[in-house]
Amino acid sequence: MSEPADRRYGPATLPRPRGPLSTAVAEALRRSPHDLPTGLGADLDPADPITDEDLQLTLFLCYELHYRGWLGVDESWEWQPTLLALRAHCERVFEAALRRLVGTPAVPADGVATGLADLVAADDGPSLAAHLQRRADLAQFREFVVHRSVYHLREADPHSWALPRLGGPAKAALVEIQTDEYGNGRLDRMHAELFRRTLDRLGLDIGYAAHLDVVPAVTLATNNLMSLFGLHRRWRGALLGHLAAFEMTSSLPNRRYGNGLRRLGFDEVATRFYDEHVEADAVHEQIAAHDMCGGLVGAEPGLAPDVLFGAAAGLALDRLFAAHLLDSWATGHSSLRPPAPPTLPPTVSLVASTPVAPPSAVAPPAPTALV
Numbered sequence: 001m002s003e004p005a006d007r008r009y010g011p012a013t014l015p016r017p018r019g020p021l022s023t024a025v026a027e028a029l030r031r032s033p034h035d036l037p038t039g040l041g042a043d044l045d046p047a048d049p050i051t052d053e054d055l056q057l058t059l060f061l062c063y064e065l066h067y068r069g070w071l072g073v074d075e076s077w078e079w080q081p082t083l084l085a086l087r088a089h090c091e092r093v094f095e096a097a098l099r100r101l102v103g104t105p106a107v108p109a110d111g112v113a114t115g116l117a118d119l120v121a122a123d124d125g126p127s128l129a130a131h132l133q134r135r136a137d138l139a140q141f142r143e144f145v146v147h148r149s150v151y152h153l154r155e156a157d158p159h160s161w162a163l164p165r166l167g168g169p170a171k172a173a174l175v176e177i178q179t180d181e182y183g184n185g186r187l188d189r190m191h192a193e194l195f196r197r198t199l200d201r202l203g204l205d206i207g208y209a210a211h212l213d214v215v216p217a218v219t220l221a222t223n224n225l226m227s228l229f230g231l232h233r234r235w236r237g238a239l240l241g242h243l244a245a246f247e248m249t250s251s252l253p254n255r256r257y258g259n260g261l262r263r264l265g266f267d268e269v270a271t272r273f274y275d276e277h278v279e280a281d282a283v284h285e286q287i288a289a290h291d292m293c294g295g296l297v298g299a300e301p302g303l304a305p306d307v308l309f310g311a312a313a314g315l316a317l318d319r320l321f322a323a324h325l326l327d328s329w330a331t332g333h334s335s336l337r338p339p340a341p342p343t344l345p346p347t348v349s350l351v352a353s354t355p356v357a358p359p360s361a362v363a364p365p366a367p368t369a370l371v
Contacts, residue, residue, distance in 0.1 A: 008206060019055075021090075048097070158239075214340060218321050241307035241312075
């Protein structure tokens with residue numbers, strides 16, 4: 001196996017196991033591909049699959065084989081039949097929990113775009129973005145960025161699984177959205193690269209999946225949901241619904257995230273990732289709901305319930321994620337698993353907090369906020 005020249009882009013080192021199932025899978029992956037023991041995972045019955053550390057890490061271990069792989073792990077594991085069977089078993093447990101959580105959203109008479117808008121309007125989760133904008137200290141903001149790094153360092157990749165499974169208007173709309181996500185072919189404008197600069201400004205490791213060991217199950221679940229939908233053709237509708245909900249709820253929170261960093265004294269390099277999403281996602285919102293999801297359902301009407309299920313599941317897991325962070329901070333605890341990153345990054349000095357206007361009205365802070 002060849003070793004990558006640049007560790008920023010993966011593969012990542014295998015994470016520490018979190019229970020008997022993830023231990024068995026991680027130990028197996030360190031060896032040449034072979035059949036897993038008969039009955040492995042047969043007794044899997046977590047009280048809450050969405051927050052079960054062992055189950056969610058096991059799924060992540062399996063899914064990552066289809067992305068960047070794992071450092072030192074034979075790539076033939078990607079299609080090893082008994083590992084795929086174990087993954088399918090874990091997926092059934094995860095899917096059942098998602099159905100219990102959100103049910104089957106009804107498709108309104110006005111169509112799937114209206115259904116998406118209704119789901120977004122009814123979303124009453126805790127305002128993590130408002131807290132980060134107005135009240136979060138630097139340690140809390142760094143924790144939030146650590147959580148989100150699992151997705152943002154491969155941003156757009158899970159949804160790109162839908163491209164070869166679509167045709168017509170839905171495919172054209174998805175390509176338009178993804179082209180922006182990938183920086184229109186320019187490395188320095190790719191959203192994953194912009195986020196890497198935010199990590200760097202906050203004094204955090206910029207390596208791909210570098211923070212995997214410290215994020216909890218609920219964070220893994222938000223990522224596993226995208227992989228579950230993306231890796232199964234039968235869930236192509238849910239994948240597009242998930243992306244639509246993501247785009248329809250992104251613009252205002254990203255404005256708040258950027259303003260929160262400005263409040264803490266960071267410059268435009270740190271905030272560019274969030275500022276970029278304020279305008280881009282406002283445009284993507286309409287494309288995703290009407291052209292992409294509407295185009296898919298126009299061609300395949302039977303996928304309308306799946307589109308709304310994917311959106312509802314994504315919104316529900318984001319609510320659980322936000323509640324975990326806010327509840328942890330309210331009780332004076334870290335939202336991460338130990339060991340957490342250092343309390344403050346060594347390269348940042350804070351400036352006095354001042355009221356912050358929207359990005360369009362704010363001149364970039366002077367770079368003296370960073371030393």
